[in-house]
Amino acid sequence: MSYQQLEKTFYRLAQLDHASAMLSWDQQVMMPTKSNEPRGRALAELSVMATEILQHEAMEDLFGVAEQSATTLETWQQANLREMRNAWKSALAVPKALVEAEVMAANDCEHAWRSYRNSNNWQDFQPLLQTVFDLSREKAQALNSTLATERGYLNDYDALLDLFDPGTNLAKVDSLFTQLTSILPGLQQSIMEKQQRQPAPLQPNGPVRRSTQLKLSRDIMTVLGFDFSTGRLDEALHPFTGGVSGDSRITSRIDENNVVENIMATIHETGHSRYETGLNQDWRFKPVGRAMGMSIHESQSLFFEMQMARSKAFIQAVNPLVVKHLGPDPAFSSTNLHSIYTQVQPSLIRVNADEVTYPLHVILRFEIERDIILGKKSVADIPECWDEAMNKYLDLDTRGNHRDGAMQDIHWPSGAIGYFPSYTLGAMNAAQLHQALIRAVPQAADHISQLELAPIFEWLSVNIWEKGSLLSSEDLMLEATGETLQARYFIEHLRSRYL
């Protein structure tokens, strides 16, 4: 009975999530420029209401009774109870006023970021970002001081990692990322030397209209199983997947001079969307039915983009669609497109980076945010740290270029601190999952070349999508691939594709 009451409470929370998800999507895609203030208030109030529900004094008893009779529950219900408990404990640890202040600060900072980034204005941006980081530190400290024992946190940053990617911790990230930083710069060097001996790929001949790009995107999304009767594609400043499981909202950022980038960005978001819409519908509106953390989420988008869509087989298979929409430009031949999609070249912008240099963009952000949260650096240090790391990892000078430096991402201004590591953990998960898929479905490459993707989606569905939050991300990887996350599959993937 207590368990059922908890389910009812979390049903309400799921509906508040629905409202917040849609209001946030609208804010980024549809909302008029000057309507941000009332929107911020509404989003903040919804957050506070969710917090109040979780912090309600009756919850203690409900959990107490439900946990006593947990053995009578089915396995998925036990997992649901665990997820509900985690949400409750986290909410108890963070004062309501802090939640509200965080939402408002992120709302202000993210909104201002849109114009300050355009004008390269770090100076006016910094105090807003300072507030966001201060509140995030305060939250991390609150979580760590309350939940260290229960969740095994060893430092404040662990608490933030855990919010985005449950079970991940600084020690694990440090260890995996150290393996990457010891290999990637050298690997990148060898790949670039190899590629310099080959002819450079042709660049497309002139711009491609937004409407044409959208049509091509929609056709490719359809091939990838996106259902437009329960989802949309729109334009936004930053590509993202929003909405809810039954109403998936993808965005892409269309540059008429870069259709090539847009295709992959759309495929990436489609991976996120398939995961969300593929979640177990029997567990709708229940925490166990939610996606399992961002490193698994990112593994799905990167499975679609990196493992599948940048393969020769896929690029050849979708070529008729590409030519249909973009015309017979030799730059759009599958050989040339494959060459474009596998060029390795250090660059300033994370979202445009190739998959070999991408982890270095992530690692530099991780190192900065980690050090700020742990009190070793301040927000004012960011431009200098950024430049140093770009120099060290990618041999690039970013001095004074904030717009293409520390102001390029939406994550920090929107309060998503502790999120960046998920991208590279996701890339590693994706490579490891892909190896497991090939063992399970040896003809996967043939299926891809025929665009018969159902067996691949079926494998992902059974092993990842339908599992929701039943297992920790560690156990999910263990069950799907036979071992916990290892760096070597990703490294092997890069070597085999690029060397």
Added chain:
Amino acid sequence: MSYQQLEKTFYRLAQLDHASAMLSWDQQVMMPTKSNEPRGRALAELSVMATEILQHEAMEDLFGVAEQSATTLETWQQANLREMRNAWKSALAVPKALVEAEVMAANDCEHAWRSYRNSNNWQDFQPLLQTVFDLSREKAQALNSTLATERGYLNDYDALLDLFDPGTNLAKVDSLFTQLTSILPGLQQSIMEKQQRQPAPLQPNGPVRRSTQLKLSRDIMTVLGFDFSTGRLDEALHPFTGGVSGDSRITSRIDENNVVENIMATIHETGHSRYETGLNQDWRFKPVGRAMGMSIHESQSLFFEMQMARSKAFIQAVNPLVVKHLGPDPAFSSTNLHSIYTQVQPSLIRVNADEVTYPLHVILRFEIERDIILGKKSVADIPECWDEAMNKYLDLDTRGNHRDGAMQDIHWPSGAIGYFPSYTLGAMNAAQLHQALIRAVPQAADHISQLELAPIFEWLSVNIWEKGSLLSSEDLMLEATGETLQARYFIEHLRSRYL
């Protein structure tokens, strides 16, 4: 202190309203076709949460204490307290389960209506509409049995009228509408005879592209003071004004073969929007700061559309904009457009009706819904009653044509029963307000011919928009025009424009 606590509670309710308003707008404008089920759940849960907040046991004491010290409050605060009390009392009268059932039923019925209307399928639509009417009757009975004394209800239908247009009652509506039905059919006959002696207006030469219509609409909206940095125009199946005061969302239904209709529909919605965005910003998020009922709301849209935009002066003044977008077709000359915009002709569709026959469309709907709520007729009788009334009032046969008959409007399927009278009360209010404006600003017509509309908006702002819900609609009209609502200004307006 109790008063301040009530304000805080109603601030939360305003944020829930923000969420519901935006989710509803999205549902009608952006949402994918099959995502209605989860959206319905979210909207229902937000309603239930609002109801729970209002029904909370602590409210009784808060109101008790606040009302004891009401004399220490400023006038606007006293009005705010009255509005808060009305909302509280109405919420107490309606059980939470009924609120939830109503939202879900309306959501299902409205969603189904979109396809059943297209396929003229009354049979499958009727049971869904039956549920909506049943729940509405149940609500009306609950409100009437609890609040009859406090609000002066004499019957169940009074309680529904009061929800949309506070203070209106069946006796008042019956009396005003009887004056109209005694005059309009004869007046319409005389006008048609006069118009038949004149040459018919030219019809536009071919279709006008959606994108052109949208550009023209946006230009006219700008002339009317619509601010696109706090609002949007989009397409929807049914024109409406949604959103919130700081983020106004207008829709229009664009038919490439009917640009003429679209122009006026857009002007109409712009009137609604100016009222909402012109509300007193000092009273934001407070019930006293909300728009005062639908007959005042509709008076603003009809002031814009009927009193202002269908005048010769306005049509001439915007003609350069019209010609700029639509080209030199003689049908778009101001003389011809004025002739089109003042043609009187009985027709099937309310939203396309001219201002002389429009009230008859409203009165037939009013009579049907009144009789169903009072238990004198059933939902199954609607098609027959509809046909009888169309015959009697407009000499039209609608047998079997449900799509252009009882299924043409979104109101009933969406649960808005008791709403229709507001349209015609609004038309009467608009005519009376226009007379008062001319007394206060004798050069109003000159201003309109120069498109110098600021003095007109200023008068509306001071007399209506900024007043919010400070006064009852009766007192609002009394202060603005010197008398309560009379039918004669509307009749005089029709005679002077059409005879």
